[in-house]
Amino acid sequence: MNVVRIAFVTLREMSRRKLVIAAFALTLVTALLTGWGFYALVHQTSHGRPIAHSQVLASTAFMIVMLGYMFNLIFALAGAFVAAPALAGDIETGLLLPIATRPVRRSEIVLGKFVGIVVMLCAYAYFAGMIEFAIARATTGYWPPHPVIALGYLCGVGITMLALTLLLSSRMASIAGGVTAIVLYGLAWIGGIIGDIGTQVHSVGFANAGTVSQLILPSDAFWRAAAFHLEPAAMRLVIGSHASPFAVAAPPPLPMMAWGVGWIVVMVVCACWSLSTRDL
Amino acid sequence: MPTVSTDAAIDVAHLAKRYGDVDAVSDVTLRVERGAIFGFLGPNGAGKTTCVKLLLGLASPTAGGGTVLGRPLGDRAARARIGYLPELFRYHDWMTAREELDFHAGLIGIERSERDRAIDDVLETIGLSERADRRIGTYSKGMQQRVGLGVALLGSPDLIVLDEPTSALDPIGRIDVREILRSLKARGATVFLNSHLLGEVELLCDRVAIVDRGRIAAAGPTQELVGVARGVRLKASPAGVPLHSILTRYGIPRDDGDWIVVDAMTRDDVPQLVRDLVAAGIALHAIEPLTATLEERFMEVLQTR
Numbered sequence: 001m002n003v004v005r006i007a008f009v010t011l012r013e014m015s016r017r018k019l020v021i022a023a024f025a026l027t028l029v030t031a032l033l034t035g036w037g038f039y040a041l042v043h044q045t046s047h048g049r050p051i052a053h054s055q056v057l058a059s060t061a062f063m064i065v066m067l068g069y070m071f072n073l074i075f076a077l078a079g080a081f082v083a084a085p086a087l088a089g090d091i092e093t094g095l096l097l098p099i100a101t102r103p104v105r106r107s108e109i110v111l112g113k114f115v116g117i118v119v120m121l122c123a124y125a126y127f128a129g130m131i132e133f134a135i136a137r138a139t140t141g142y143w144p145p146h147p148v149i150a151l152g153y154l155c156g157v158g159i160t161m162l163a164l165t166l167l168l169s170s171r172m173a174s175i176a177g178g179v180t181a182i183v184l185y186g187l188a189w190i191g192g193i194i195g196d197i198g199t200q201v202h203s204v205g206f207a208n209a210g211t212v213s214q215l216i217l218p219s220d221a222f223w224r225a226a227a228f229h230l231e232p233a234a235m236r237l238v239i240g241s242h243a244s245p246f247a248v249a250a251p252p253p254l255p256m257m258a259w260g261v262g263w264i265v266v267m268v269v270c271a272c273w274s275l276s277t278r279d280l
Numbered sequence: 281m282p283t284v285s286t287d288a289a290i291d292v293a294h295l296a297k298r299y300g301d302v303d304a305v306s307d308v309t310l311r312v313e314r315g316a317i318f319g320f321l322g323p324n325g326a327g328k329t330t331c332v333k334l335l336l337g338l339a340s341p342t343a344g345g346g347t348v349l350g351r352p353l354g355d356r357a358a359r360a361r362i363g364y365l366p367e368l369f370r371y372h373d374w375m376t377a378r379e380e381l382d383f384h385a386g387l388i389g390i391e392r393s394e395r396d397r398a399i400d401d402v403l404e405t406i407g408l409s410e411r412a413d414r415r416i417g418t419y420s421k422g423m424q425q426r427v428g429l430g431v432a433l434l435g436s437p438d439l440i441v442l443d444e445p446t447s448a449l450d451p452i453g454r455i456d457v458r459e460i461l462r463s464l465k466a467r468g469a470t471v472f473l474n475s476h477l478l479g480e481v482e483l484l485c486d487r488v489a490i491v492d493r494g495r496i497a498a499a500g501p502t503q504e505l506v507g508v509a510r511g512v513r514l515k516a517s518p519a520g521v522p523l524h525s526i527l528t529r530y531g532i533p534r535d536d537g538d539w540i541v542v543d544a545m546t547r548d549d550v551p552q553l554v555r556d557l558v559a560a561g562i563a564l565h566a567i568e569p570l571t572a573t574l575e576e577r578f579m580e581v582l583q584t585r
Contacts, residue, residue, distance in 0.1 A: 100338060103388065
């Protein structure tokens, strides 16, 4: 019950601090801009003639993946920056003192914050994603193959960063935890690209480096799974062996995704343990 | 492990806490009886707040242990019966006072049906009934401390730990707190008061402990600590050799404005001194024993260490 209570307060805080309004307003602005872009694409002419519908669909499919990548970055940053002060800020200011002296387990405090931010991230991901997909369909007629699954994996990116940053936040100052998480995210991203290069040049070492980076921080694996479910099958034929973060030839294997979920659980458990064993 | 007794509100022995190379608390043994108002005094950096954190389970001791409300330090069941106002009080600035109290009422486990009444009672006690629906972020520091006091009082706890509860309050607020503490004592609650305001402690506390450099430097009933005889002072006439010679039999006389202070004289000698002065034809206008204030005792204890 305390987990629900703290999750509810976490959600209410994000709402009262205008975070929800800001995020949703910016999403609507983004939707308007992309809607205008898709509309312009449909009405684009080449040598005085409208471009072929198949070309519109192909361009829209690519744009949807790019939009997905933008949201991937947004969710990763949101997960990190919302989680960074979630524990550290409350410890630094002393806000946690009267709460931690209540009959509450410290793990309940961590789980409550985690659940609250997860709900917020997922609500935002599905709201923003579905609006973008709906606009693409209304203007161009394109609908990605597995939007719900893709958005689920995009949530995975945010939740991965949230879990990591929550652990860091239990021991590090807000800004230090947030920056550390973002740097690790960048390293994992670079690791994924090295893996792509390894696949293209048939270098086992490079390919393994990509896999290891995804094992250490599975955010890139979640993104690639999301991208795969946003791409139409025809697009994969074009990608062939020239994979990149924006063009995924094959999704990460299921064991990797299971590892990602397990990794999140371990991070949250470690955050619970970390807060429970530290002095306040 | 220390010997513990469950009938005391706080019973700890040889508590120690080390942060790196620094001994924040070296050796604190303390017993606070239920229903008492206990003053915990000491200079800055003496280890008072660390001690409070050890008692509440916010930090783990590196040595020693004990019980609070008959349960081990940091026990969750005991925490349901403890109210705490931290020295650096901070509450959700985006919440109203009523919402903050409601949040804590939920954490304590006050039933929803009883919650509104409990919150209204606390708001009334801390004098925030009319401003309860304003955001805490808009409150003055003093009002925020009142919210903290309300949070500590919520659910009628058996033990209330107050760390500098009047630091941000004006004189009216301090008088209010004094009344609240007296009412807590009247209903049988135990109050652990960590304060720099020695006058307040002297007025309110049954027992005090003075902590210095992480150790208890002095402890005992407040009246015993402040009741140490400091001689006698008197007004008598005529001044002169007969008066002086009588006084030197009992102590060391010296002038102090309109008064004559006889240092090192005990209270028990006062009746005989009066008889001697009257027999010598000296008019005695006033006489009173001198005792130390808590502030003087506090300084004395710290200087002798």
